[in-house]
Amino acid sequence: MSSRIFSFVGGAVGVWRVETILPVIGEPLAEVPRLDVVNGSLSALPEHSKWMLRGIKSNERYVTRDEKDELKAHQPQLGRPAATCAALIPIRKTASWWELPQDERRSILEERSRHIKTGLKYLPAIARSLHHCRDLGEPESFDFLTWFEYAPADAPAFEELAADLRATEEWQYVEREVDIRLSRTPA
């Protein structure tokens, strides 16, 4: 049975070859050659690895029924053979974001920053999976880990998506962000 928890291990093994690890805002993550994506929670950092990020798939926090139905109709599964490019983007938001009530966070995230609509625009090209870290324990290094998968031909679309989100009002609340790009090694 699959777990809602995923561990992203930066080290020497894994099918994902690390192309770049760029600190966008705040503290960077150490360079590693490979990323291993493990379903479940690991009790300790595996040998020869430098870091491990954990996240849990959870209920939706902002999406309405109409948005959920539209996402469901268009979003692809992870693991498509042609989707040999991936990005792992861990972010942490400011304390002031978490202090906002639900309606104000929804308003910034969607009504003013169009986060959900922007993601929809790039479906089905870019598959996406969101993992929450903030309430897994304390302290956690990030609040969210977002995983994206796409074909090399859709790489320009992914750059556009990332740039669109980083230009939003929502992103003014991001105090740490690292951008990890990956490519799948042949089996």
Place this chain on the structure above:
Amino acid sequence: MSSRIFSFVGGAVGVWRVETILPVIGEPLAEVPRLDVVNGSLSALPEHSKWMLRGIKSNERYVTRDEKDELKAHQPQLGRPAATCAALIPIRKTASWWELPQDERRSILEERSRHIKTGLKYLPAIARSLHHCRDLGEPESFDFLTWFEYAPADAPAFEELAADLRATEEWQYVEREVDIRLSRTPA
């Protein structure tokens, strides 16, 4: 520095004497004489204790700005000397609840079940603290632990509050609930 995580330990020690532990829906919790409320996460079940429930204080999931301001204006602190009665109510909601999009959960919780307004009605008599468990790890026995504190004279009001919430549409999504009543022993 205080942690967002709290551990509620059912066992032989703690300032809270357990009066009753009633299973409301689903599996019960073992009888214990005392409850110890510990700030932080314990790595193992302490000696002479029978169970431990952990929860993390988190951002608000449904409350709007107006509701937040009203709550803030009226809600008392925990630990008032006269509030010698407490209740710890762990609940778990069904998978179908967690599958609902945000707008439908808000609509059931507040527009149709008046959960936030019902809580406001009993302020400042009944102090309340919500702890989330669902995304702390997997599997967790409960989704939420709610802690209430009140003076003996307000016990009838607390019974009314608990009955009001249990009669709501929201509570049809509760699949496990235990009701633990406590009284603070003299220092």
